[in-house]
Amino acid sequence: MAADPLSKVFAALADPLRRDMVARLAGGDATVGELAEPYDVTVQAVSKHLKVLEDAGVVSRRRDAQRRPVHLEAAVFDLMTKWIERYRREAEERYRRLDDVLRDLPDDVEPLPPPTSTAPSRRPTPPSPPTGATP
Amino acid sequence: MAADPLSKVFAALADPLRRDMVARLAGGDATVGELAEPYDVTVQAVSKHLKVLEDAGVVSRRRDAQRRPVHLEAAVFDLMTKWIERYRREAEERYRRLDDVLRDLPDDVEPLPPPTSTAPSRRPTPPSPPTGATP
DNA sequence: GGTGTTCTCAACCAGATGGTTGACAAAGGA
DNA sequence: TCCTTTGTCAACCATCTGGTTGAGAACACC
Numbered sequence: 001m002a003a004d005p006l007s008k009v010f011a012a013l014a015d016p017l018r019r020d021m022v023a024r025l026a027g028g029d030a031t032v033g034e035l036a037e038p039y040d041v042t043v044q045a046v047s048k049h050l051k052v053l054e055d056a057g058v059v060s061r062r063r064d065a066q067r068r069p070v071h072l073e074a075a076v077f078d079l080m081t082k083w084i085e086r087y088r089r090e091a092e093e094r095y096r097r098l099d100d101v102l103r104d105l106p107d108d109v110e111p112l113p114p115p116t117s118t119a120p121s122r123r124p125t126p127p128s129p130p131t132g133a134t135p
Numbered sequence: 136m137a138a139d140p141l142s143k144v145f146a147a148l149a150d151p152l153r154r155d156m157v158a159r160l161a162g163g164d165a166t167v168g169e170l171a172e173p174y175d176v177t178v179q180a181v182s183k184h185l186k187v188l189e190d191a192g193v194v195s196r197r198r199d200a201q202r203r204p205v206h207l208e209a210a211v212f213d214l215m216t217k218w219i220e221r222y223r224r225e226a227e228e229r230y231r232r233l234d235d236v237l238r239d240l241p242d243d244v245e246p247l248p249p250p251t252s253t254a255p256s257r258r259p260t261p262p263s264p265p266t267g268a269t270p
Numbered sequence: 271g272g273t274g275t276t277c278t279c280a281a282c283c284a285g286a287t288g289g290t291t292g293a294c295a296a297a298g299g300a
Numbered sequence: 301t302c303c304t305t306t307g308t309c310a311a312c313c314a315t316c317t318g319g320t321t322g323a324g325a326a327c328a329c330c
Binding site: 003004006007010011013014015016019022023025026027028072074077080081083084085087088090091092094 | 138139141142145146148149150151154157158160161162163207209212215216218219220222223225226227229
Binding site: 167183 | 305309
């Protein structure tokens with residue numbers, strides 16, 4: 001379970017029940033019992049889910065007597081959006097450039113059938129294999 | 136594996152090797168062999184990873200003779216950012232309001248010690264239990 | 271002190287996941 | 301035609317995951 005932060009956040013939100021809890025926590029803190037109430041699972045299961053979310057930094061827990069109010073940490077979302085936006089933008093940029101190329105083609109050139117051949121070996125960096133792609 | 140789309144996308148990106156492949160695909164399409172090259176795993180393993188990404192709609196594959204060029208589908212990222220931004224905004228909104236309340240407190244009220252008691256039972260809606268939080 | 275409430279920990283189980291090897295299909299080139 | 305390249309499929313294996321039950325810790329209240 002020593003995964004990188006980004007993997008943990010994505011994995012934490014890959015579960016619909018956990019996403020549902022996050023959605024509810026966006027409306028205010030809640031105890032474990034309150035969170036478990038609408039679901040057809042034991043409190044223990046919910047407690048495990050919360051541990052996953054906490055481990056990923058998505059939520060934090062205080063101590064209030066025997067209760068453990070859960071609090072949504074909106075900050076981690078930045079981590080994801082940054083990663084997503086980075087590569088989305090890069091990909092879109094690439095298509096914009098491709099469009100330019102196609103538009104600027106002199107008329108006597110055949111307009112390329114389907115763009116078959118793989119991108120011209122423009123691999124940006126041999127991205128240091130399994131580092132987690134989190135530069 | 137009949138998970139909802141959002142779960143599939145999050146799960147697909149929860150693996151560092153898959154995220155790394157996405158990062159590289161943002162720079163241009165690539166074949167399975169090219170993608171596998173920098174990693175210390177078999178081509179079969181990479182093929183499996185690509186199936187996960189394809190199943191989640193993150194990539195698509197063409198057919199080019201015996202090659203299968205892989206293409207990044209930037210569109211699915213919208214799905215994620217929408218979900219993320221929605222609850223991030225909701226949570227931040229909540230804190231803005233909390234700040235307002237604290238600022239507008241009459242001076243004779245004790246400024247609240249550490250904010251201990253759970254949020255005032257303001258659970259917005261019993262959010263239709265295990266629907267997947269994908270409204 | 272005893273009781274009830276809230277929550278976590280440990281052990282267990284079924285199913286998913288990520289990796290391997292081996293076989294094979296499909297296409298290009300000798 | 302035969303061989304090589306490229307990739308998938310199938311079987312197998314170890315580990316992770318999400319659920320359960322049972323036990324117990326920590327605290328409030330009688």
